[in-house]
Amino acid sequence: MTDPIRVLLVDDQALIRIGFRLVLEAEPDIVVVGEAGDGAAALAQSAALEPDVVLMDVRMPGMDGIAATAEIVRQHPSVRVLVLTTFDLDEYAFGAIRAGASGFLLKDAERTELVAAVRAVHRGDGALAPRATRALLDQLAPHLASAVPATASDPLAELTERERDVFHAIAQGLSNTEIAERLFLSESTVKTHVGRVLAKLDARDRVHVVILAYEWGLAGTA
Incomplete structure (x- = not known):
């Protein structure tokens, strides 16, 4: 238990x-x-x-x-x-x-x-539901964009290609189920990738990943 x-x-x-x-x-x-x-x-x-x-x-x-x-x-x-x-x-x-x-x-x-x-x-x-989180950040994106200076280096340098895909999907507000469907993966595999993304980016959770995506100017990229 x-x-x-x-x-x-x-x-x-x-x-x-x-x-x-x-x-x-x-x-x-x-x-x-x-x-x-x-x-x-x-x-x-x-x-x-x-x-x-x-x-x-x-x-x-x-x-x-x-x-x-x-x-x-x-x-x-x-x-x-x-x-x-x-x-x-x-x-x-x-x-x-x-x-x-x-x-x-x-x-x-x-x-x-x-x-x-x-x-x-x-x-x-x-x-929040992932899309609700995205809606919140969409409305307040200007504050995020001005809060942290853009970085010249690649903030995703430590991520593998698949982990980058998962990062962008999280930033777009997708759930694990939706990420699995998009990337043709099992949900358990997606969960593993999400955990690795959080660990490598030193992110607290998915909300933090979305915030980081906005701060780095990567929220709209794929």
């Missing part, structure tokens, strides 16, 4: 934390290991409790979710952060993704969406 997914809840509203706890702890493979009411407490709890996933509100007094996300990802690279936001394409949510979060989720998401998002982030996928 695999270990349960350890989740830390971060929100300045206690009632919201209670609601999320009730939903998540009803699942046999998820356990809530702690709660925090602001970013500073979230950072301390992440160090003390070693969660797998942090559900992070971005708008909090003191240290907000963006700053907390950046510090958690820097200090604990294995921890995945799932941002909680009120509106789609919220600038705070995007800031948190840029800071290292693996995706975002609306606070009024359905129970099944919340649970699925936690599981997706834990296994290294984005918390």
